[in-house]
Amino acid sequence: MKKKLVVRSKKILGGTPVFAGTRVPLRALIDYLEAGRPLDEFLDDFPAVSRSQAKGVLELLIKTHVAGLPYERAA
Numbered sequence: 032m033k034k035k036l037v038v039r040s041k042k043i044l045g046g047t048p049v050f051a052g053t054r055v056p057l058r059a060l061i062d063y064l065e066a067g068r069p070l071d072e073f074l075d076d077f078p079a080v081s082r083s084q085a086k087g088v089l090e091l092l093i094k095t096h097v098a099g100l101p102y103e104r105a106a
Contacts, residue, residue, distance in 0.1 A: 034051070035051040036050070036051055036084060036087045036088050036091060037049070037050065037051060037057065037088065037091070038050075038051045038052075044056060050079070050080045050084050050085075050088065051084070052079070053077075053079040053080055054079075055077045055079055055080050057088060059073070059077065060073055060080075060085060060088065060089075063076075070082075070085060073085065
């Protein structure tokens with residue numbers, strides 16, 4: 032059985048998706064990366080999140096959001 036990466040419960044931050052076993056919102060990782068900050072800095076600032084959790088969430092986001100995007104034909 033695969034370990035959960037993401038939890039969403041009204042009891043935790045009002046239903047905001049968080050890394051499983053933490054109260055760290057997924058949005059925090061996205062915000063760090065959008066600001067050009069490295070993954071290692073995020074992990075240092077949020078020690079409750081493991082590297083494997085962060086990588087797993089990024090892979091999940093890619094699978095669910097990026098993989099299905101249409102692509103342009105080469106000119």
